[in-house]
Amino acid sequence: MALTPQWLDELRTRISLSGLIGRSVRVQKAGREFKACCPFHNEKSPSFTINDEKGFYHCFGCGAHGDAIRWMTEHQGLPFMDAVKELAAMASMEVPAPDPRAAKRAEQQKSLHDVMAAAQAFFVSSLQGTSGEAARAYLATRGFPAAIVREFGFGYAPDSRTALKEALSDFPEAMLIEAGLRIVVEGRDPYDRFRGRLMLPICDPRGRPIAFGGRILTAAKTDAPKYLNSPDTPLFDKGRTVYNLHRAAPAARSAGRIVVVEGYMDVVALAAAGIAEAVAPLGTALTEEQIERLWRVDEMPLLCFDGDSAGQRAAMRAITRALPLLRPGHSLRIVTLPQGQDPDDVIKREGPGAMQELLASPRSLVDVLWQAERDAAPLDTPEAKAGLKQRLMDHVDTIGHPDIKALYRRELNDRFGELAYARRERPPFQPGARSGNGAPSGGGSRQPGRRGQPWLPPAAPMTEDTRNRLQRREPRDGLLAGILAGLVQHPTEIARHAEALGRLSSDVLSPAESVLAELLDALLALADSPAPLEPDAVRTILAARQVPLPTAEDFAGMRFGFLTGTGANATGELAEAIDLLIDLPAVEAALAQATQRHETEFSDESFAEQQRLLQRRLALLARLGQMGRVRAAL
Template identity: 65%
Template structure:
């Protein structure tokens, strides 16, 4: 039998880009990926990408997606077993003898698409069969009529751990595992991934089923696994990469061409609620924040898509995360507009309460990206002191620094600086007192010739300061992740701060996404999510140079939680201050005005406040050691 482990070993020994290049596809380097015009359909600009790290190729135009084996079957026309044999010969591996079922499947040229299509038919059959009454009742409670149920392909997965395997017995188990329908666990028999759930097919740009989403039907009737998530999606497979897939795009794209608008909502049930209300141009990401690849997919259809977020705190964090992902990608005429629904409402709630016209009215009032960025940062924390205002300026400028396009970055800097100046220094008070400051040329290191105060720097303070800059920031991020995994409830506590970071460790981003998606707050469960996304749980070696109290074996939330909060603040905001201070210093050198000097000094004062926090942390460590 070709085990999943052996197939994974085969994939890791093949460099996908080299394999594809040998087939005559001319790949060009684009960051961590390589791009080309898609070999599966005709196009003038490249939308086909190859990622050797993930071992997948993907086309944003036609939806072609797969690994090395998939390339050999779909592009080279080989059967599954012939593809495996050819790749194994290249990799220097011996092919285990397949069992009779595997050989039979290869002869019939069954593919993962065949597996998914048959699974979808089985789920749909179960919905109206005995046992599917609960799923039907849920759909009725959501107000979905028979046409909507049929159009979106709702189905039902029974509770039995082996039901799908029996129903799809003509396919060998390795294919069911590879398709994400079965789970293999060490020292246990494989079992069905989806059990006791309302099922929904996820389709590619061609309308082919590539994955599934499953929803628990009732809180008092969950799968036997404790802590099961409310929504469960297929894992990444040769057919499915959740970061490169938008639910319902194959239906929404044609509708968007008619309406001139493409709407992004938080989940697939929101998409269906909008479609039932006559708004067909809606898509959704799949359990994660909107990715850079998904933003590019949206821009291939509409230059300024509308992001629609729920009116709760998680929705606001999702909006900010989308903004920070989009800023480096902005280019002329391509941006985002953003809608925030009324507090506590999702699209379905609003439609039921006020009707489809109210939803359309909200979408028509979508705000520009820069408006939402400004208002979110302005309202993030109370702005009482000059230090608070300097922190706001630092955060705004850090976002500007993330914009790659020079013209757009310049325009954002000018616009946000003007808004900040009007807000922080109204005309009645310019924020600069000529009576209190002597005229003259300011010294480069202080206020008009006076040396700037220097923070004290004991060894412990210096160690913490170094942890917030440069490559050591990775160690600080690892320490914060370890602390959050120890006390998972703190993720929600600090999600607002983490969501505002212009650049965030992908592990932290995934933890925030998981909490916002309603995942169970259990260390083991969150660690499994990280592993499932190819991300490592940091071990002590990753933060060995740091001595935070919350990393100790006897740490308690009551005693060491404040240090974790301070470490998060340092990780997120101090780099933003550093970037803003550098930009302010550069401007002051070139402009040399009172305003530029005042801005530089405000940021220096904010940095001193951070140093005071670091000193406090250092003192805590010294007292407890």
């Protein structure tokens, strides 16, 4: 039958595992899971759990673990195909028609499993023989207990080009080549891939060897890689396989965490120290498929990287892969080891307790992302700081989930603002000093008012001429009005964005926007209010000071979601609107300069810069239009 992994996954998804097991066993609801007395061994208190969301059952007493298909084969005693057919009938799915080619591939894979099992037996036997003395000596230096050596299946590949072929002479050489055990080079005889190496089997979810990893033992072979893995084969896809997952998954559910380390020897070292829930990728950065597999076991896998530059690069590669996949409740946690140490170093120098302490204090993905980009280059010029912000926003743009994207944008913008902008200093208020419109000079200067209230400058009522100018705005001209109304609606955001808004001045405000400067200064004056700010209280204070508020007509036909929404979505969009308000004039000014330069130089470089800025301006305007739901085309 042509039962593809995708078809089988769909079958499992359509089956209620608790309902299926509940036909034979009494199950009880326990939070988000179900529990029962294990049907695979006798017990008086329930240790058997069923998770419908993740589609598996697990017994913490005897270790029984599986999905709907395994339940039908192991508990109900059905052959595999009969189990699939019965489940398909329950799910109203049609079993695919027989496919001779698929059947041939399945038979071929079965034969390759036999090859890999025979190779594993040969490597284990060689470790105990005379040729395995150096490998045994190396294991002794690592301090691995004999039980760990047996559990992980350590073996040895003799330093010979034909030893494995001779040991597996019952199998055709073509199968050894297809299994990745022999190498074919044009013009030369095939030879064994693994020679003179300590061997570890890489297993599938059922614990069957599907590939091998080998560590070199002879230091003189300086041109050989320290670690060598099997190539991709019909059994083994290194981008999808997670080393030790078949052993770590049950331990992870018991421990409440799964730990991802850089290499399989790190996994073994942690297991020897009593941390059985460790896994590792296989010679590559953590892939999207591996992240998804880990999330089936633990929604917050803990990534533990070595404390060197290579470890930090590995962390950033994993973060970059994970960002587009993030969804509510699913992320990564990061542990960085001390400089120059791997897990085995920590355990040997300070003991397993020190390793447990490190694992108990992971950092969030956003923390590591911020620190890595912040420390990537000196931030001693405005251009360097702008580069930091661009890198952060480039990361944010890759996030697929809209709520998570908005929250990351807000969080990273907040951190960038605290780093890049010094607190805006205002000149002290001078009594009697007035600006042209009758307000005190100094804009947002303050004097003590009534107790508990900051002083706000008085303002004359908005004139009809001013109102008419506001109503003739372009979409960007309505942005400041919308933001100020949003800050009145969400006054707790005033202090958060005070530095960014404080950088606005008449040279970046349009004539229509400049009439709102009084309201801007009034709100900034509230930033240091000692009392919590509520929308009604802010409106009362502004009304008492005769500071007019913008109305819907002031928004140039734009309808901002943050004016009606609440929570993180609304405040996240408000933060993005403030970024647009600051970025758009800067881009337009740079575009004008680039255009002038191109008209003077008329070079490829000047034209490219002009076009880049033009595209950036169009992108900002498009986002503004999308955010404001503009009724008229920009």
